[in-house]
Amino acid sequence: MTRHIKLIASDMDGTLLDESGMVPAETYDLILELKEHGVHFAASSGRRYDRLCEFFAPIKDSMDFVASNGAQVYADGVQIDREVYSHLAIRHLARTVAMFPNMHLALFDRTKSYLLDDEDIFVREVDKDLPNAERIYELPSPKVNIIKATIFCDDGNVMDNAYVLQRELGDLFTFAPSGNSYIDAMQPGVSKASGIALLMDHYGIERDEAMAFGDAMNDYEIIRFVGTGCAMANGRPALQAVADRVVGCNVDHAVQTEMRRVLESLR
DSSP, rough: OOOOOOEEEOIIIISSSSSSSOOOTTHHHHHHHHHHHEEEEEESSSSSSHHHHHHTTGGGGEEEEEGGGGEEEEEEEEEEEEEEHHHHHHHHHHHHTOOOOTTTEEEEEOOOOOESSSSGGSSSOTTOOTTTTEESSSSSOOOOOOOEEEEEEOOOOOHHHHHHHHHTTTOOOEEEEEETEEEEOOOOSHHHHHHHHHHHHHHHHGGGEEEEEEEEEGGHHHHHHHSEEEEEETTTTHHHHHSSSSEOOOOOTTHHHHHHHHHHHHO
């Protein structure tokens, strides 16, 4: 017997957001109506929690968040998990990235972005803005809780660069290309999938009752983990290959269309 969907998780850039990098207005009402029918909605993103709250300001208290690639998890407005990077691992990461002139490291705590190179080097892609950016010349103190690390590749060759980083530091990080120029350095065992698993445990939801949407390789784990993993038609071919379904493009509001289908099945 097929279970009803009780949790929907969606990536942001290239997935839920439109071509202008905005949340389509219809999304808010869909999330609220889903909640009325007992379906939780979670924004699942590499973005930090504070930035996600800005996107969903009108309804942020009526949804959940798997932010910073699973390092920040919020359910019912309460933080149920925060995963902090090892300072020693960050030192190894910074040392390795510095070996390659085409790579540039950015670190994030709860509110700031720390750039290990001049700010104008970093391209502010629609999916990787750098809020409260601060140029630093030494690594943040161990007292600073780093919750996210990403590498900007000025040559745009994220696949080759991710391979190099994985070979150098695969015992400390998993490297997932995100967008056209960034590689997320993810802590072992911490991903969007680990974050969504915490939400499922919090609400008592089974894997076959969860649905997720994504377009990039940092969505790989969550697409494989949930019962219904949906890759975007504009997403990476490898993600489409392992997804249960390939839906339309973000510019056509495909996630919102699927949300309406879930609602129709519950009415």
